[in-house]
Amino acid sequence: MDRGLGLNRSHPVYCCPMMCSGPHIVTRFAPSPTGYLHLGHLVNAIYVWGLAEKWGGQVLLRLEDHDRGRCRPEYEVAILEDLDWLGLQPDGGGPIYRQSERHARYVQVLDELVARDLVYTCTCSRKEIVARTGGGGGELRYDGHCRGQGYRPEQQGGLRLLLDDRTVSFEDLLLGPQTQCPARQCGDLLLRDRHDNWTYQFAVTVDDWEQGVSHVIRGEDLLESTGRQIQLAQLLGRPDGAAFLHHPLISDPGGHKLSKRDFAKGIRDYRAEGHTASDVLGKAAAHVGLWPDATPLAATDLGALFPTDTNPMALARNKHVEKETP
Numbered sequence: 450m451d452r453g454l455g456l457n458r459s460h461p462v463y464c465c466p467m468m469c470s471g472p473h474i475v476t477r478f479a480p481s482p483t484g485y486l487h488l489g490h491l492v493n494a495i496y497v498w499g500l501a502e503k504w505g506g507q508v509l510l511r512l513e514d515h516d517r518g519r520c521r522p523e524y525e526v527a528i529l530e531d532l533d534w535l536g537l538q539p540d541g542g543g544p545i546y547r548q549s550e551r552h553a554r555y556v557q558v559l560d561e562l563v564a565r566d567l568v569y570t571c572t573c574s575r576k577e578i579v580a581r582t583g584g585g586g587g588e589l590r591y592d593g594h595c596r597g598q599g600y601r602p603e604q605q606g607g608l609r610l611l612l613d614d615r616t617v618s619f620e621d622l623l624l625g626p627q628t629q630c631p632a633r634q635c636g637d638l639l640l641r642d643r644h645d646n647w648t649y650q651f652a653v654t655v656d657d658w659e660q661g662v663s664h665v666i667r668g669e670d671l672l673e674s675t676g677r678q679i680q681l682a683q684l685l686g687r688p689d690g691a692a693f694l695h696h697p698l699i700s701d702p703g704g705h706k707l708s709k710r711d712f713a714k715g716i717r718d719y720r721a722e723g724h725t726a727s728d729v730l731g732k733a734a735a736h737v738g739l740w741p742d743a744t745p746l747a748a749t750d751l752g753a754l755f756p757t758d759t760n761p762m763a764l765a766r767n768k769h770v771e772k773e774t775p
């Protein structure tokens with residue numbers, strides 16, 4: 450992978466003059482308040498704010514606190530403080546968008562899917578699914594065991610979405626053409642778990658539409674989630690899907706992914722050690738090859754990290770091609 454500028458130059462995204470007066474670019478930064486911001490978050494923030502600046506777009510903030518068991522208010526406060534200190538201000542104004550406050554909307558969307566007979570209750574534990582399917586080492590694929598049970602709201606269990614076997618193709622703005630088959634990767638998608646927590650996949654798909662996000666910019670570790678989110682968005686009736694860009698994850702100078710221990714160091718720890726916001730931004734940008742070394746980098750200069758041909762307008766409305774797998 451070309452890490453020179455963090456962008457794969459074999460897939461430049463050219464500006465299409467026909468569309469330059471077209472849709473407005475809206476992207477988002479969406480941390481979970483389950484811990485403090487660390488360098489990995491900052492790499493994502495650099496792509497999000499940098500490309501938004503380059504594209505003349507907006508950055509929305511969303512707190513992904515759908516997992517009520519792991520989120521804490523003190524982390525939310527710390528995230529907002531850190532962003533402020535870093536000089537990374539979201540656009541849009543208004544109240545903070547929290548998933549924990551979107552319950553009524555999620556229920557409404559779920560009800561629409563239930564009314565179309567697309568949802569069923571699943572009482573399987575992960576252990577049971579592994580025992581039946583063998584696990585296989587990679588992503589656990591649900592085998593459809595409870596498909597015949599239908600939707601049973603009185604029964605404690607998770608809720609799954611019936612997925613057909615379609616393949617989903619999309620053009621990643623950085624990685625190029627992608628083809629995924631969610632039914633074969635993960636099986637029927639879990640929308641709500643057996644403890645009544647909305648799943649990440651469901652919540653972000655609803656939120657990205659609700660918030661009018663046109664460009665989802667996130668780490669490569671979420672690439673495999675994209676096909677299922679596109680398929681879900683299509684089922685929900687989103688007429689114009691978001692475009693996606695998956696960027697490299699933070700690594701050490703040898704190109705190795707950082708360990709959990711490396712991520713244990715929060716942005717606030719750097720601040721406590723006397724580093725400036727520009728020091729920390731420079732350090733994060735250097736880790737993904739966006740910046741030559743750990744030279745200070747001001748938040749106002751992030752747009753300059755990206756080449757001028759990364760205008761996404763031509764793909765502002767990504768064409769999602771799907772077809773039934775033969």
Ligand SMILES: [Zn+2]
Pocket residue numbers: 570571572573593594595
């Ligand atoms: Zn089941």
